[in-house]
Structure formats: C-alpha cells, structure tokens
Amino acid sequence: MKATPRPRGSRIVVGLLLLTFVTVCGCARVPKPDAHPPPTAMDLPRKVAVLPFENHTANPEAGTVLRRMFFNFFSSLNYADMEPAAVDATLEAGRLLKATEADGPLPLERLGQLLGVDAVVVGEALALGQTYALVYANQQAGLRARMLRCSTGQLIWEMEHTVTLHEGDLPLSLPGLAAAIVKTAFNYQQSNTLRAASELCMQMTASIPNPPAEAEFPPPIQTLVHNGAAGLLAPGDELRVVMIGGKKQLASLSLPPLLQEVPMEEKEPGVYVTSYRIQPQDRLARGQLTGYLRSPSGSSRQWVDTLGPIRVGRPTTLPPAISADTVLSADRSPYLVEDALVVMHGVTLTIEPGVVVWFRSLGMVVRGTLQARGTAEHPVVFGGLKAKGWKGVFIEGGEGENLLRHCRISGAEFGIRSARARLVVEACRFQENTWGVVGEGGRIDISGSLVRSSVKTGIAARQSRLAVKGSVVTENAAGGFLLEGSPAIIEGNNILNNGGWGIKAVGALTEVLAGNNWWGHVEPDLSEMVRGAVQTAPLLPAPVRTGAAALTTN
Numbered sequence: 001m002k003a004t005p006r007p008r009g010s011r012i013v014v015g016l017l018l019l020t021f022v023t024v025c026g027c028a029r030v031p032k033p034d035a036h037p038p039p040t041a042m043d044l045p046r047k048v049a050v051l052p053f054e055n056h057t058a059n060p061e062a063g064t065v066l067r068r069m070f071f072n073f074f075s076s077l078n079y080a081d082m083e084p085a086a087v088d089a090t091l092e093a094g095r096l097l098k099a100t101e102a103d104g105p106l107p108l109e110r111l112g113q114l115l116g117v118d119a120v121v122v123g124e125a126l127a128l129g130q131t132y133a134l135v136y137a138n139q140q141a142g143l144r145a146r147m148l149r150c151s152t153g154q155l156i157w158e159m160e161h162t163v164t165l166h167e168g169d170l171p172l173s174l175p176g177l178a179a180a181i182v183k184t185a186f187n188y189q190q191s192n193t194l195r196a197a198s199e200l201c202m203q204m205t206a207s208i209p210n211p212p213a214e215a216e217f218p219p220p221i222q223t224l225v226h227n228g229a230a231g232l233l234a235p236g237d238e239l240r241v242v243m244i245g246g247k248k249q250l251a252s253l254s255l256p257p258l259l260q261e262v263p264m265e266e267k268e269p270g271v272y273v274t275s276y277r278i279q280p281q282d283r284l285a286r287g288q289l290t291g292y293l294r295s296p297s298g299s300s301r302q303w304v305d306t307l308g309p310i311r312v313g314r315p316t317t318l319p320p321a322i323s324a325d326t327v328l329s330a331d332r333s334p335y336l337v338e339d340a341l342v343v344m345h346g347v348t349l350t351i352e353p354g355v356v357v358w359f360r361s362l363g364m365v366v367r368g369t370l371q372a373r374g375t376a377e378h379p380v381v382f383g384g385l386k387a388k389g390w391k392g393v394f395i396e397g398g399e400g401e402n403l404l405r406h407c408r409i410s411g412a413e414f415g416i417r418s419a420r421a422r423l424v425v426e427a428c429r430f431q432e433n434t435w436g437v438v439g440e441g442g443r444i445d446i447s448g449s450l451v452r453s454s455v456k457t458g459i460a461a462r463q464s465r466l467a468v469k470g471s472v473v474t475e476n477a478a479g480g481f482l483l484e485g486s487p488a489i490i491e492g493n494n495i496l497n498n499g500g501w502g503i504k505a506v507g508a509l510t511e512v513l514a515g516n517n518w519w520g521h522v523e524p525d526l527s528e529m530v531r532g533a534v535q536t537a538p539l540l541p542a543p544v545r546t547g548a549a550a551l552t553t554n
Contacts, residue, residue: 048117049120109150122148261292287311337364369398
C-alpha cells in the first residue's frame, strides 16, 4: 500500500491506549550497515518493509507491539510500505527468518528481491512495561531501529530512543464513542504502556527522512480501538470498532477471513463506527483487525490493530465438577467455565496442547491431579473473559504430581495457588496477575518460566519448599520473591526491575540459596533488593540465557 504523510502538526496521539499480546513469527537481527553518507531527499528508497523486531526485553509482546505501532506511524510518510502481515507471510514462505536465526544477519540483497522492496527497517525492542525508581512505577518504551538499503547496505536512518511516562500521567482523552469501548475492555496499566509505545514510535518516525510526495496526502488515522481483545466473542456477542481520523472520508475495516472491507459510518466528525454480531458458524482463533481510510479520489491509509488477537467462536461449556479422568482436547477448544470448575479427589484432568480455558468469574480448584501439557508452539492458555477479575488456578492437596508445562495464565487474582501439593512448572508465563505463583505447604519447582507485572508479589511461599531455576522474575510491583518459613534454591535466574525487593525472606526456617543470579547490573546494590537470610554469592556479571528468555522471542 502506498502511503503519504499527514502534516506534522496533526500527528497527535489521541488516546493510543491499547494492545495485548500476539505472537511474532520471528525476529530480524540488525546487521551492521556499510559506511555511506546519508542519501539526499531525491535519492531515498521508494518501497520499504518493516521487518519483525528483535526482542531484548522480558515482555514477550514487546517486539510485536512496537513493530506494529512503528509501522502505523511510519505509514504516514511518503514511502510505499508493505503490510506487516504480508512481510511475515513472505518471509515464512521463503523460510528466511529461521535460516538467519542460525546463520547470522539477514542478507539484505536477498530480502529486497524476496519482498520486492528497496529498503528495510530492522529494530530491537529495548523496553516495554514498568520500570521502578524508588517507590514510583513508570511506564517505559525503548527501541533501536535502522533503515537500510537492500542493494548496498547503506544506512539511511537510525535512532535509539526511550520514552518514560511517570505514574499519574493520564492518557489523552478520547471522544465519547471510543472512550466507552476502551473503558469496558482495558485497564489503566495497559493504557499507559500503550501510550508510552505510541509516543515513542511517533517521535522516532518524525525523524525519518521523508521523500517527496508523488500523490495527494491520504487521510490521517489517529487510532483504532475495539472491544474484542479482552476475551472471547461468542455467537450473539457484538464486536464494536471505532476509528478516529480525517473527516468526511470513506472508512472500512477487515477481519480476515470473517470480514473484508466492511464500511464504517462517520457518527461524529472524524469518528467512524461499525459493529458486527457474531454468527453461530463464526470461528476465529487469532484474528487481526485492519482499518482503512480513503479519500473520495482514492488515496488511502491503513492502521494495523495493536490491541491484540480477536477470538471468536462458540465455546465448549465445562460442567461445575469433573468426577472422572478427563482429557480436554484442542479440537473442542475454547472451553468455558461459567462459575467454578472443581477437579474431584482421585481424578486426573489432562489438558492437551493448544487448549484455551476461559473463566467467566471464578476459577479452577484441583483436588485431584492437573496435567496441563502445552508445547512452545501450542501453549495451554487460562484466562478470564474480562480484562481482570477471575480468581485463578487453585491446587489443594492431592497425591499426584501436578504439572504445568508451556502454560499462560494472566489477569487472575492468583496465577496459581498451590496448597499442600507437589507442583512442577515448566516454561510457563504468569503475567499481570495480582499474585503470580503462591505456595502454602508442599513443594514447587519452577524452571524456564516468566513471572512479570504482578500487582503484588511475583512468587510467594509460606511453609513450603521452593526451587526456581532458569526463569525471569521482573516488573512485579511489591517484589520478586516473598518467602516465609520456606527454604528455597533460587539459582540461574534473572531477577530485576521489581518494585520493593528482589527477594525477601522472613522466618526462622527460611534459608535461601540464591547464587548465580543476574540482578540487572554488573555491580548491583543488593542492600534493598535482598532482605533476610539470603545467600546471593556468587553474582553473575551478565543476564542468564534462560528458558524464559527464549519465550520472549515468540
């Protein structure tokens, strides 16, 4: 799609609040450019592709979010751009990304031929999420990006930039129609994180050299919001979409394969609205919206949704109690729990790869045995139908070993709470829960996992035995670990950027061996980060390449 710029004065973010988490098909390594003088305005490339960004953060969605936000602002310039979805499909078909992950930097000349572009933008996500200064939590977004000519490797533009929004900075106001949708679907923390991302990308793209326009300015798009990213849209539910942009234009949206170029109505000047009622036959695992705005003469601009995947379909409703050994398979997913789901004593619930379980209000209580066996490509997902509010997964006693492998749990009061049980957690993600992992009695072994952005503590244990290895514990508001009378082995992890402390141990029986961890700095000040009887030596001089770090490339 060819894009031309809107006037600089109009490049104002009107409440770019939003986005959730999607999976990137790969990441582009930034090659070292050849030394060439910057091109003149007339010598700039014409067609440019924004490649998948490499992720250097603990936020698994950072590369995807920043790439899409960058693309939306980049499309306001006078380059002919290529939609990210088309870029990804072409690279995947050519098996180029997987090959370069093993062989080094991307071959620029081959990329230009494969994509049919003159230049590419490559980037590295450096930050996206909370950062703590004393007792204050700020939202930060950071990116390093370059534009490189495919034929010669010439460096056309480069910039490294970070934006920090302080606690209490409010998102800009939205018009009434858009604000109503936003408030029903997203929380304040997500809104501020998205605003930081949008501010960052707006400022960076404003510094890119702009070639002369070859056609009229297409109408500007300021944002696109919808109510479909917070949960599952079932038959009878309504998808509502609002796009804000230039006045008196032709607006439409697509949600392949369900919707193609559906017209939107201008309800207020520059505010375009449409809705779609989900039909019984509709089913979509990870849909992505794209909004279009066209002038009467045909020049157009698009906005690729940054809020996250839209899930559509009729769920399989689970009974309140599972009283016999049961297997949840992906072919009947997603599953819905209306109230609470109880796995009875002596019963094993097995959850196969790719299963999604949604909870309308409460959660799951396991009195028997839970075996949630996802894979890296097809994780098991537990979540609520609201952005926040469901209770979580509770394991109460039981004789067997409970397993969570490649699971994702978010938006719960307790990601998982294990009492008097044996629990093994492998390669899981616990994000944006009130408490990440809580143990009360029994034993918990955690490996290769990510625990981040908990409202309170990431991992807490009382009168338990705990082992955590090869994991990342970060951005948890109260602290990383809280251990009460719980001996623990915490080794080979990245423990950094938590609110109150990294590890806090209390109680006479609490002996914590926490050597060989990375604390965020080569010579960290552990006086406030570590409290209680915690053995931290030796300290690692660099981050650990953990299983959780591998997760962040997805």
